[in-house]
Amino acid sequence: MKKLFLLCIAIILIVGCDTNSKPDKDTVLKIIKDELNYPRTIDYEIFCSDPAHAKKLLDLKLDEKRMVTIQKTQKLKDIGSPLISFTEAAQPYLIQSTEKQRRLDIQKVKIAEETISDIKLGNSSESNGKTTIPVTYTVTYTNITPFSALMKRDLSKTITRSATLLFIDRKWKLMKP
Template sequence: MKNVLFAFFAACILMTACSNDNKDLSRDEAMNLIKQETAYPKVVDYDLFCGDPEFAKKVLDAGLEKRGLLTVQRTQKLSDVGKPIIQLSGKAEPYLLPTPEKDKSINVQKVKLAEEELKEVTGIKMTEDGKGAVAEYTTTYKSVTPFSALVNTDFQKENIHQANFALYDDGWRLEKKQGM
């Protein structure tokens, strides 16, 4: 009888130890879900206002003309009003992005500043009930272009983000932010 009782307790302990009641969100699982549900790597873009004299000054101050990416027309005839005063060169071609026709009609050109890519999940905080989690993750910039000089963003630093997860009967899901 002792052997049967001992075997029964050993089986119970073994089953308890091997059962997977641990529904905690792992860093790897969070990383995979973030990759699936978000658009990383993301292209960071910027609008060049090619017909705006104020913007032309900003472009000159950023040194883009000296780098050969564009030319700025410093004088304009009355007949040229409304035409672009910033002309992009062939050197700028690799950084040009598709621009909607409505933007092109007002002399706006989209350019690439960099690509933001997912680096790692740095931590996970589970809710008390175990049915939710907040993951903190970092992103970095790569393929930074000369046009990045137009903005006050430090493309060398890592950005910290948070993602909210909810536990469903089929597993963890990334919660969409309102307005997405």
């Protein structure tokens, strides 16, 4: 009798571990964050020796906001040196440059962080023995910096994206969008 009881418990545990029940929102959020690297930092490359970039920063009045200092004129001996330098106020928004970027006078600046604010799970479907669940998630921009003026898009708007979860090898995996 004891052996029969233990056999029943073992079968229940094995069957219970092999289930592909619909995951909860927290599990889906963790899967998406891990697979798609959220939260993401949105950045922008500024070519510090490029007159066109200097003009763009002037037009956006980032020099008046005390984020950058721009040389409006250059002497012949200064040709090739950076036109744009970053002030102390800009330091929290600067991203560490690689050696190649430093050689080319390129500075990456942080624009904002892209985070997931909402997740909606669709109804699961099964075909060819595979279970899938459509997922819709909302992306918002947080920690928006003064350099966000460099981007053409409106960072105050949310973006809705979709993905699909696939149950494979006894766990849920994200099918890359």
